[in-house]
Amino acid sequence: MRSLWHPLHELLLAELQGANRIGWSRAGVDSCHVRALKGGYELGRPRSTGAGRGPSTT
Numbered sequence: 001m002r003s004l005w006h007p008l009h010e011l012l013l014a015e016l017q018g019a020n021r022i023g024w025s026r027a028g029v030d031s032c033h034v035r036a037l038k039g040g041y042e043l044g045r046p047r048s049t050g051a052g053r054g055p056s057t058t
Contacts, residue, residue: 016022 013022
């Protein structure tokens, strides 16, 4: 479900763009909204926070 804010935000951006009032040179991009097509950094295997391996339960 789209919120009320999304269409209002689009309307505001359209109005500002039409009035040439947006400084796109200062715009930012967040990876939450733009998919990283080339992937990210390879961090390796996460380290365990436990003292050691526990016994097998199977």
